[in-house]
Amino acid sequence: MDRVCYLCQELPPDGDWSLEHIIPNALGGRWKSRSLLCRVCNSTTGSEIDAALCREVGWPMNMMGLTRERKPVPKQVVTLPDGSEYLRDAQGRLWPRHAIGYEQLDGNQVTLSIQARNRREARAKLREYEKKYPGKIDVEQFMSSLTETVQPHRSPVNFTSSGVGSSAALRAVAKIAANAFIEWGGLPDQIMECISFIRGESSRQLVRWYYVDEVWPDRGDMDVTHVVALRAGAPGEGLWGYVELFRIYRFAVQLSAAHKGPIVHRDYVYDIGQKRVVTDAQPVFSPGALDLEDGGVDLEAIRAVGSHMMRIAEWRSLEASFGEAIGKAFTEAVAANPNATTEDLLRHLHTYLDPVLLAVIQAGVRRDGSR
Ligand SMILES: [Zn+2]
Structure with a gap:
């Protein structure tokens, strides 16, 4: 048959x-x-x-930095302790959900700062402020002063997961x-x-x-x-x-x-x-x-396994950050000098490793409640 x-x-x-x-x-x-x-x-x-x-x-795929055979693991909505929402990618980097603008008033002076996922979003946000403060904002000058940053994030985040x-x-x-x-x-x-x-x-x-x-x-x-x-x-x-x-x-x-x-x-x-x-x-x-x-x-059982998973996730993501930092430093050192010595490598290593270490230390301080 x-x-x-x-x-x-x-x-x-x-x-x-x-x-x-x-x-x-x-x-x-x-x-x-x-x-x-x-x-x-x-x-x-x-x-x-x-x-x-x-x-x-499916959220542990993102939280634990796991990979799948086809297609990348989608970003996941997470909430920081201050209530702000971000998208987290499987490498543990946070992305704003939309462009965010901060206005700080000081007398008759307004200071603007903008966070966006890309230049197009940043420009659109600036156009909004241009309308709000006519003739006061030079969009192109602002655009030329934008900086791109990638910051490792180590403080606790909450995964927003739907019911199961x-x-x-x-x-x-x-x-x-x-x-x-x-x-x-x-x-x-x-x-x-x-x-x-x-x-x-x-x-x-x-x-x-x-x-x-x-x-x-x-x-x-x-x-x-x-x-x-x-x-x-x-x-x-x-x-x-x-x-x-x-x-x-x-x-x-x-x-x-x-x-x-x-x-x-x-x-x-x-x-x-x-x-x-x-x-x-x-x-x-x-x-x-x-x-x-x-x-x-058994909600208690799920909670217990869940918090155990958080510890595994933290460890995995820390390990991944260190790995990435070392990889970048090595590539850069060899690009600058094919016969790079250990000392050369260390110099580059500081550039990449320090932000990771700093993020870890800050997260530790925050979790102790001493800040
Ligand atoms: Zn069938």
Whole structure:
């Protein structure tokens, strides 16, 4: 029998299979298959449900400076302690959301300063002030005095993230488990109810949060992982999937309530920071008689993993800043003198490293509350 697309149960016309990421590319997933979904189902589920999941749980990509296979990681809205909002790129640099102008009044003197993402925005902002203060502003002179700066930012920022757990996002979680099941040789017939759920045709909830047990108690302190584990034991216990995203978000998926065998025990563990599949991990996931009706959200658990992730993110971003500074200094030193000595290198290193160190020190002071 020819293999069919497991979602629409059709043989793709002209063998028009598409490349399905088992865990979405936007979440840094790299495991993929060309024999799961037809092009139509891939693009429909991509825009309808994967997009919702990525919107809701995708922020660690930016926060941890992770990379994905296709397209750069999008900038993320963050809020500084003073309430101002910026866009943060995956290198940890902050960009104004729009051009910002500051006016400072001193007697009958007004001092203007402008922050913008590029010269075009700066000029538009200046035109606004030109209207407000007719004949007082020389736009071209102001433009010629603009300076471009890139400043590493180390003080705490808050990531603005939307709620998690929309029904579209939960369907996308079910698809991750179903993708893995089919890819590992399971038959669509065995998980029909789950397939209806992914297609949005079943009202029964088949996905729940899973913080019942820590599935991998001896995991590395700095590891950030995606996990897909499938389990089916004795008949009557059902076929279950465990899906973990960025270590924080943990779900159980009921692939089939009526699984009659065989026994299933498969794991996929991906270290997203190191970009490697972990082969010696043995997640302990024993769904037994897990109750789907029980919401299973443990806010304390999410918060604890979340703050642990913040520490990992800080470390990763600090490491990246140092790496970048050293790289730039080296390039510059060698460009100036192909036979640059260590001493030459050090001179250039100060230029790039000092701002990073200063930012770290300032952030430390601020966090102690002593400023
Ligand atoms: Zn299809």
